[in-house]
Amino acid sequence: MADTTETLEHRLSRIHLALENEQLADVDAVIADLEPAEIALLLESLPPAARVQLWQRVPTEVDGEVLLHVHDEVRSTLLDDMDHEEIVAAAAALDTTDLAEIFEDLPQQVAEDMLRSMDALQRTRLEETLSFEEDSAGRLMRMDTIAVRADVSLETVRRFLRWKESVPDNTHLLMVVDRDGRFVGALSLARLVSHDPEMAVADLMDREVDSIRVDMKSRDVATLFQTHDLVSAPVVDETGLLLGRIVIDDIVDVIREDSDQALMNMAGLDEEEDLFAPVLPSAKRRAVWLGINLLTAFLAAWVIGRFEDALDKIVALAVLMPIVASMGGIAGSQTLTLAIRGLALGQISRTNSSWLLRKEIGIAALNGLLWSLVVALLAVVWFGNLAIGAIIAAALVINMLAAGVAGIVIPLMLKRAGIDPALSGSVILTTVTDVVGFMAFLGLATFFLL
Amino acid sequence: MADTTETLEHRLSRIHLALENEQLADVDAVIADLEPAEIALLLESLPPAARVQLWQRVPTEVDGEVLLHVHDEVRSTLLDDMDHEEIVAAAAALDTTDLAEIFEDLPQQVAEDMLRSMDALQRTRLEETLSFEEDSAGRLMRMDTIAVRADVSLETVRRFLRWKESVPDNTHLLMVVDRDGRFVGALSLARLVSHDPEMAVADLMDREVDSIRVDMKSRDVATLFQTHDLVSAPVVDETGLLLGRIVIDDIVDVIREDSDQALMNMAGLDEEEDLFAPVLPSAKRRAVWLGINLLTAFLAAWVIGRFEDALDKIVALAVLMPIVASMGGIAGSQTLTLAIRGLALGQISRTNSSWLLRKEIGIAALNGLLWSLVVALLAVVWFGNLAIGAIIAAALVINMLAAGVAGIVIPLMLKRAGIDPALSGSVILTTVTDVVGFMAFLGLATFFLL
Numbered sequence: 001m002a003d004t005t006e007t008l009e010h011r012l013s014r015i016h017l018a019l020e021n022e023q024l025a026d027v028d029a030v031i032a033d034l035e036p037a038e039i040a041l042l043l044e045s046l047p048p049a050a051r052v053q054l055w056q057r058v059p060t061e062v063d064g065e066v067l068l069h070v071h072d073e074v075r076s077t078l079l080d081d082m083d084h085e086e087i088v089a090a091a092a093a094l095d096t097t098d099l100a101e102i103f104e105d106l107p108q109q110v111a112e113d114m115l116r117s118m119d120a121l122q123r124t125r126l127e128e129t130l131s132f133e134e135d136s137a138g139r140l141m142r143m144d145t146i147a148v149r150a151d152v153s154l155e156t157v158r159r160f161l162r163w164k165e166s167v168p169d170n171t172h173l174l175m176v177v178d179r180d181g182r183f184v185g186a187l188s189l190a191r192l193v194s195h196d197p198e199m200a201v202a203d204l205m206d207r208e209v210d211s212i213r214v215d216m217k218s219r220d221v222a223t224l225f226q227t228h229d230l231v232s233a234p235v236v237d238e239t240g241l242l243l244g245r246i247v248i249d250d251i252v253d254v255i256r257e258d259s260d261q262a263l264m265n266m267a268g269l270d271e272e273e274d275l276f277a278p279v280l281p282s283a284k285r286r287a288v289w290l291g292i293n294l295l296t297a298f299l300a301a302w303v304i305g306r307f308e309d310a311l312d313k314i315v316a317l318a319v320l321m322p323i324v325a326s327m328g329g330i331a332g333s334q335t336l337t338l339a340i341r342g343l344a345l346g347q348i349s350r351t352n353s354s355w356l357l358r359k360e361i362g363i364a365a366l367n368g369l370l371w372s373l374v375v376a377l378l379a380v381v382w383f384g385n386l387a388i389g390a391i392i393a394a395a396l397v398i399n400m401l402a403a404g405v406a407g408i409v410i411p412l413m414l415k416r417a418g419i420d421p422a423l424s425g426s427v428i429l430t431t432v433t434d435v436v437g438f439m440a441f442l443g444l445a446t447f448f449l450l
Numbered sequence: 451m452a453d454t455t456e457t458l459e460h461r462l463s464r465i466h467l468a469l470e471n472e473q474l475a476d477v478d479a480v481i482a483d484l485e486p487a488e489i490a491l492l493l494e495s496l497p498p499a500a501r502v503q504l505w506q507r508v509p510t511e512v513d514g515e516v517l518l519h520v521h522d523e524v525r526s527t528l529l530d531d532m533d534h535e536e537i538v539a540a541a542a543a544l545d546t547t548d549l550a551e552i553f554e555d556l557p558q559q560v561a562e563d564m565l566r567s568m569d570a571l572q573r574t575r576l577e578e579t580l581s582f583e584e585d586s587a588g589r590l591m592r593m594d595t596i597a598v599r600a601d602v603s604l605e606t607v608r609r610f611l612r613w614k615e616s617v618p619d620n621t622h623l624l625m626v627v628d629r630d631g632r633f634v635g636a637l638s639l640a641r642l643v644s645h646d647p648e649m650a651v652a653d654l655m656d657r658e659v660d661s662i663r664v665d666m667k668s669r670d671v672a673t674l675f676q677t678h679d680l681v682s683a684p685v686v687d688e689t690g691l692l693l694g695r696i697v698i699d700d701i702v703d704v705i706r707e708d709s710d711q712a713l714m715n716m717a718g719l720d721e722e723e724d725l726f727a728p729v730l731p732s733a734k735r736r737a738v739w740l741g742i743n744l745l746t747a748f749l750a751a752w753v754i755g756r757f758e759d760a761l762d763k764i765v766a767l768a769v770l771m772p773i774v775a776s777m778g779g780i781a782g783s784q785t786l787t788l789a790i791r792g793l794a795l796g797q798i799s800r801t802n803s804s805w806l807l808r809k810e811i812g813i814a815a816l817n818g819l820l821w822s823l824v825v826a827l828l829a830v831v832w833f834g835n836l837a838i839g840a841i842i843a844a845a846l847v848i849n850m851l852a853a854g855v856a857g858i859v860i861p862l863m864l865k866r867a868g869i870d871p872a873l874s875g876s877v878i879l880t881t882v883t884d885v886v887g888f889m890a891f892l893g894l895a896t897f898f899l900l
Contacts, residue, residue, distance in 0.1 A: 007670070008796040016801040037677035045797035047805040158643055167640035170681060172622055189639040190617040193608055220457070226706070227487035229699040231620060231681060248698050249679040255702060256676070259709030260791065266713070267787035268780075275792045276805070279812035286784055287817050290777060294821060297776040298828065305769045305832075311761075318761045318768035319754045322775070322884070323747040330718075330743045334736055337717035341710065342725045346458040347495035351466040355497040355726070362729035367737050371744060378748065382755075434772070 008038075012045050019053050027057050036065030044074050047276045052081050063090035068098050073274040075105055088113055096122065097142050097250075100129040137216040140254070141235045141244035144168040147175045148201055150184060155197035157187075170247045175234050176205045183211055183234050183242040211236045214243055221246060222254045223346070262344055265422035266337075268292075292427055300325070300434035307442035310450055316383045317445050320392055323375060324441045328399035328433035331367065335360050335407025336429050340422050343415055357408045364404030368397035387449055395441035402436040403429070458488075462495050469500050477507050486515030494524050497726045502531050513540035518548050522722040525555055538563055546572065547592050547700075550579040587666040590701070591685045591694035594618040597625045598651055600634060605647035607637075620697045625684050626655045633661055633684050633692040661686045664693055671696060672704045673796070712794055715872040716787075718742075742877055750775070750884035757892035760900055766833045767895050770842055773825060774891045778849035778883035781817065785810050785857025786879050790872050793865055807858045814854030818847035837899055845891035852886040853879070 011030055018026035031039055031054075039058055043051050043066065055078055058066060063082075067075055067090060079087060087110045091099055103111060103126070115123060125143060132138025146167065148157050157174065161167060173186040185205035195204055211234045212221055224230065225248060232247045257271060264271040268289030273282075304311070304321070311318050339356075342348040348356065372393035380389035410428050411421035461480055468476035481489055481504075489508055493501050493516065505528055508516060513532075517525055517540060529537060537560045541549055553561060553576070565573060575593060582588025596617065598607050607624065611617060623636040635655035645654055661684045662671055674680065675698060682697045707721060714721040718739030723732075754761070754771070761768050789806075792798040798806065822843035830839035860878050861871035 008673070009799045012797075012799045013801050035678050037679070041677065041795070041797065045792075045799070045802060047802060047809075161644040162646065165644060167644045170622075170679075171640050172620075172681075189643055190621050193639055193643055194611040194615060194617045196612065223458070226702055227491065228485050229487070229620075231622075231698065248681065248702070252676055252698070252702060252705060255706055256709065259706065259713070263709070263713045263716070263791060264787060266716075267784045269784060269787060273788070275788060275797055276802070276809070279809055279816065282809070283813040283816040286781070286813060287820060289784065290780060290817055290821055291824075293780045294773070294777060294824065297773040300776070301769050301773055304772070308765045308769070311768045312765045315758045315762045318771075319751050319758065321768075322754070322772060322888075323744070323751055325772070326747040326750070326880075326884075327740060327744060330740060331736070334717050334719060334739065337714060337719060338723070338725060341713060342495075345491070347462075347491065347725060349459045349462045349495075351463050352495060352497060352726070359497075359726070359729055359732070363733040363736060366729065366733040367740055370737060371740055374741075374744065430776075434776075 008041060008045070011038075011042060015042060015046070015054060016050065019050050024057060027054065031058060036062045037069045040066050040069035040074075043078070044070055044275065048077070048278060051077070051276065055081055060086065060089055061093060064093040064098070067091075067102055068094065071274060072105065072272040073270075073277060075102065077274065077277075079105065079107070084110060084113075088117070092117070095142070095144075096125045096129055097140070100126060100139060103130065132214060135218045136214070137212050137218065137221050137235055137246060138214045138243075140218060140221065140246050140250050141214065142168075142247060142250075143244040144171075145175050145234070145242065145245045146171060147177045147181075147242060148187070150176050150178070150200070150202040150205065152201055153197065154192055154195060154199050154201065154204070157192060157201060158197065170232065170249065172232050173209070173234070173245070175242055175245070176201055177242050181242055182240040183236050185209060186234060209234065211240075212246060213238065218254050219258060222251050222258065225251045226255070258344070262340060262422040265420060266340070266426055268423070268427075293430075296427060296431040296434065299431060300438060303435050303438045304442065307438075307446055310442055310446045314388075314445065314449060316379075316385065316388055317442060320379055320388070321438055321441050324392060324395045324399055325434045325437035327371060327375075327396060328403040328437045329430055331364060331400045332403030332407045332429045332433050333426060335364075335404055336411060336421075336425050339408050339411040340425060343411055343421060348412070353408065353412055357405065360404040360408050361401060364400045365397070368400035371400075372396040388445075391444045391448060392441060395437065395444055398440040399433060399437040403433050406432040458491060458495070461488075461492060465492060465496070465504060466500065469503050474507060477504065481508060486512045487519045490516050490519035493528070494520055494725065498527070498728060501527070501726065505531055510536065510539060511543060514543040514548070517541075517552055518544065521724065522555065523720075523724040523727060525552065527724065527727075529555065529557070534560060534563075538567075542567075545592070545594075546575040546579055547590070550576060550589060553580060582664065585668045586664070587662050587668065587671050587685055587696060588664045588693075590668060590671065590696050590704070591664065592618075592697060592700075593694040594621075595625050595684070595692065595695045596621060597627045597631075597692060598637070600626050600628070600650070600652040600655065602651055603647065604642055604645060604649050604651065604654070607642060607651060608647065620682065620699065622681050623659070623684070623695070625692055625695070626651055627692050631692055632690040633686050635659060636684060659684065661690075662696060663688065668704050669708060672701050672708065675701045676705070708794070712790060712872040715870060716790070716876055718873070718877075743880075746877060746881040746884065749881060750888055753885050753888045754892065757888075757896055760892055760896045764838075764895065764899060766829075766835065766838055767892060770829055770838070771888055771891050774842060774845045774849055775884045775887035777821060777825075777846060778853040778887045779880055781814060781850045782853030782857045782879045782883050783876060785814075785854055786861060786871075786875050789858050789861040790875060793861055793871060798862070803858065803862055807855065810854040810858050811851060814850045815847070818850035821850075822846040838895075841894045841898060842891060845887065845894055848890040849883060849887040853883050856882040 014030055091114055173188055176185045178184050185207040186209040187201055187205045191204050210228055214235050214237050232245050234242055235244045235246055237243055261271045375396055376389035376393035379392050380386055406429050411425050414421040464480055541564055623638055626635045628634050635657040636659040637651055637655045641654050660678055664685050664687050682695050684692055685694045687693055711721045825846055826839035826843035829842050830836055856879050861875050864871040
């Protein structure tokens, strides 16, 4: 029985220690017990130098699978460390679907050599897979489907499977096709084994099985698997021709990457980012995001600059103004996060967005009133000035209302424009809450106090 | 063949329209084609009034499954709308594992009635499931395992399955146990059907199958399924006794909830939050988060207040100070997000955190220098004052370095203290970048300019 109790953290410590002390036999012992996906996780958890050391110890026969499981950025650091022959050997060990996933990352010379070394069938399959759009069912599909005809008996199917000797990994459904290769239904292995061998496939097969169009978006395929509790499903073309099957283990990756993406994009990061990337390229990538934010910070500063007069005369304004901007930013980011998740799950549409907007305005009004009272009280106590308390209270309510509206409207507009709301939503929102916050507070002060 | 092409958004529009026009037959037609999980998604996407209307149209026999698939908060709104008998009927339709998942949400009277109406076996199973910790393998486990002995022939197994007539949903592995019920290996249906019936189970079974300890954390179970590409796995107690099995469709939910949680918690939201919750309870929940943030905003204001003198004399300081705080906040939240994801994936441990810290300091130094030059230049052009440019540049570098360090150290410390870094990390980080930013900028200005 495999040992499933050792955590990644424990393995990491062992590997680190072994690499530091150059006890390579220990390193080999750790990785010998691991699945390629676990080796991939370990590699991703190591700084560059240690990563290269470990990578050199990984047995050649699992190199391909490991490359498949690491994030894009880590993959390119690993490929950089391999010579031509090693890459060809690693890639050759993958099946068509897996190879297609990393094919575009391979050095051009390697890709060309691989295509040359393939037989005609392999090449056709690879080219066909690559011809599907990147985030579509076609790319997730495996072609090792077992297809049977509806009019044969279970006994015939069993003889056929026995003759094949091995059934592909994770085969749970046999696909039933007509004479033209069109999908007509599926027969689960569970039914096949639990029924009388004299029965015909047609009597037992499930005709209501969900089939997936080859051009369906990966994200929609993932939703279908989740809502229908699928383990595998047939993939068909627009005429119903059976092309292959999608199995849940590939869908699990789609689900994880999808949710990862929202989290990372909200901070202006790429979900393929390598945690242990070298300083220079990381700094470059993040510089862009900081630059964009600097623009919005200067916009806010420019707004403040319009009220130099007020700031010059009443120093309390400078002290209190960040409170108004910050509370708006926090309230807005709560609404924005809810909206981004709702959009990702497909739960927000034109029909319910106005209800949602009213709800967020209601919440903003209530919390605006509550906290503006608290802030006003504290400001009056601090500066002994009733008018300042009234003004900050009014500005806070205004900014929180603006934040509630912006938190719903911005992601909806971005989505409609085909822009990922998680990526640019928070920058735009902060701009709104900063500008509105400073303008309301300093504007009211200028009007009433000068 | 089921129609898998209609999107949730399209269905939502149809339901909305039908509910508005009281065309209940249309509503029924839409939901008749849907799986319980899809009805759950639709219900979650509707405002309260429409949700109640739709819920009343959902056929009683799927009520239980739908309740299982909605988030906790939505579940309680749906339960509020059902009478005693309806709840009992809905819950009675669930198997033990599913019932355990919602059992604690049921009204006490219903729970008691259900326990009374169960037979001894059902009650024991339910109590056993509830005795496992909430986020452990025991709660995910199904007890409908098919177990066979190693010394029988495949033919005997087939006869046994045929005698049982139906094999439980999603059975892919037959579990092999010894005479004491201890797990010794597994036989996949694929192997069972593709081999000679005369062979013995012992010759074909896989003894290396990963078995899961009943007290393993759900999150670790999910990692195991992902890294080992599992579809189902046996669950055993500490003596190796076979207790049940875990199937991937329940794991998919764990994976999705886990990643959802980080996203929602970073904004101070609960992942069980209902997008369409009424205003008052939503406002109450969010008020806490706003209150905590108000404390940090006042702390920042207090820091600014220490420098009233400088602000009073040089108004440019008030104009520029939010830039320093904001750039630190953005840089810090990038580091924090990377660290939170790394911790969630188990990729950060004591052994590599110092490397990570050095990397983030390096990035902060490079970007700090780059953007401080830009900011200094703009400040000098704007205010015609070289000293202010130098001071804001220095303050920016200091704050971005602090942000880089805080972005790594804060989540690590929170994790060690057993606190979710996603939940409180961002508040603490903002406090650091605000305080350090204002202090560095206004402090340096006071020292050099007054």
